[in-house]
Amino acid sequence: MPDLHFARVLRCLLVGSALAVAGTAWSAGGSKPVLSACAGQSPPFVWMTKGLGSQGFSVELLGKVATGLGRTARIQELPWARCLRDVEAGRIDVAVDAYDDVARRTKFVYSMPYHTLTPQVFYVPVAPDSGPPATTAEALQKLKGCGVHEYTYEHYGLSTARMDLNAKTNRQMLRMLLAGRCDFAVEELEYIIGGRQTLADWPDETALRSYRPEWAQPPQTALSGRQGARRRTHPGSPDRRRNCGAGKPR
Structure with a gap:
């Protein structure tokens, strides 16, 4: 199969x-x-x-x-x-x-x-035993988030109006979070793990914590x-993509 x-x-x-x-x-x-x-x-x-x-x-x-x-x-x-x-x-x-x-x-x-992919929220705890700064989209929206320029965060239910999107890469985004320029950062777990295992000059994530936001769409x-x-199709021709499914908005 x-x-x-x-x-x-x-x-x-x-x-x-x-x-x-x-x-x-x-x-x-x-x-x-x-x-x-x-x-x-x-x-x-x-x-x-x-x-x-x-x-x-x-x-x-x-x-x-x-x-x-x-x-x-x-x-x-x-x-x-x-x-x-x-x-x-x-x-x-x-x-x-x-x-x-x-x-x-x-x-x-x-x-x-x-x-x-797997949505993830990253943060730096204010104390070793403290939890995340927020655990809902509504609460996160009141804080300052970090993201990457031209990435979309629609699937997190977040507006980018209060997010710092000056980072060009995930490496830069995590460095901004670690430097205290934002309260949280969002990115899919697979990309963070892949960057950590593959890319040179990846930031030290020892101080970071993360959680899976249950409200976010994968x-x-x-x-x-x-x-x-887009190619034009004949008015009578079927849409060959109709059985291919549609992506969830990111």
Whole structure:
């Protein structure tokens, strides 16, 4: 059954990606068009190192999708805000591991989601035996939170109006929290564990604590392309994505 599920996911990703692809670049040899993609450092799903290139499950999945579309995958690391801007402008075909939300749907189309992640709230206790500063979305909203620029926190039920979003990466966000610039930070557990195990210069988390916010929706990731690149379908043709499911808003 897992093989059948993977085949279904891959088939739906191919449909979604074909709808999202914007232009046609060609590989260096000119033999195949390129599926260009961008992503941030987000191990264990995407990470890039000198000499080893791009690694991770999402990188492998992108390669499968590109092959299914008759293309060669080319992925580059970019700050997430720039990655989204370049996809929206049509300079890059797809963003990898994108979260869906209401505002982004006016600009982007999405493939079937392929990861479901674990929301987490991080904080520094005021005393060794003290608990979190707040345990509901309403209470957290009254405090100052840290986040990453252009990340969406809709699935936490939080407005970004009172959040410091000056960090460009999760590393910077955690350093801001440890420095006392905010009362809490939110990020999915998989990304924090992946960064801790993989990335150099990761901050010391000894002073940090965290908990799973039960009210938050587990977000799902997908490939995302610009809205204007959507292919038109014949008025009488069925929507081939109707059985592929929809991602929960992030």
